[in-house]
Amino acid sequence: MFLSPLFAGLLLAQTPPAMPTPSAPSPAPGAASVPAQLEPPKAIQEVPKAPRPIVTKVEDNGLLEHNYFGAEIPFSSRLGVDALWIKTGLSLKDKRITYGSWDVKVLKPGREQKHLQRAADLARLIPDALMPQMRAAFQGVADWQLGGSGDFRLEARVVDANLPNTASKLVLGWLAGKDNLENVTWDMKVMDVVSGEVVLAFHHRMVKVNTLGSLDSSLRDWAAAFPKKLLEVTR
DSSP, X not given: OXXXXXXXXXXXXXXXXXXOOOOOOOOOTXXXXXXXXXXXXOOOOOOOOOOOOOOOOEEXXXXXXXXXXXXXXOOEEETTEEEEEEOTTOOOXXXXXXXXXXXXXOOSTTOOHHHHHHHHHHHHHHHHHHHHHHHHHTTTTOEEEESSOOSEEEEEEEEEEEOOOHHHHHHTGGGGOGGGSOEEEEEEEEEETTTOOEEEEEEEEEEOOSSSSOHHHHHHHHHHHHHHHHHHHHO
């Protein structure tokens, strides 16, 4: 169809102009810009960790609880310790081992107050004697520190103590039997801070077998000797 120029001009004049596309309003001067709306993050459901199984194995007349160490430990008598286990290949070289106060958990039922008090006293005496010797023996190899953060952590507890009366010690001596002599039993464990894995487990009883000297002095002698033995197998 042919349109005359006059008719085409009339048709264009009657056509409404196209509406402009609306644009987002410009922010007022000084106003903070509003970020684009993002989808809210999806919740991440954590997989709960399986609880550590309870280990029921007990030895040493109830004083050696394997559950304290988190597993059944294949203990053996070595380095002058009644029951000791060290993870194969464990090296403390260039590591920091932290420690704190020792716990007291007397496991033998029916202990009199004097035995409980003796256990509490020895829970202070043993680390006071042992830890300076640890720091000295491992100097230049590993760093043993009270508190703070580190690679490993030492925890310990006294599980029994026996304080016989003076008369039985003087009259009966060793004939009274080791359970009636002055003694102390304690546990120690060294754990990997990241994994919680026990890498060293220790259970020992110190018995005073004669009427000369004191259990305290015997403990100090042991504390001076044991760190050197431990160094030789963990350096």
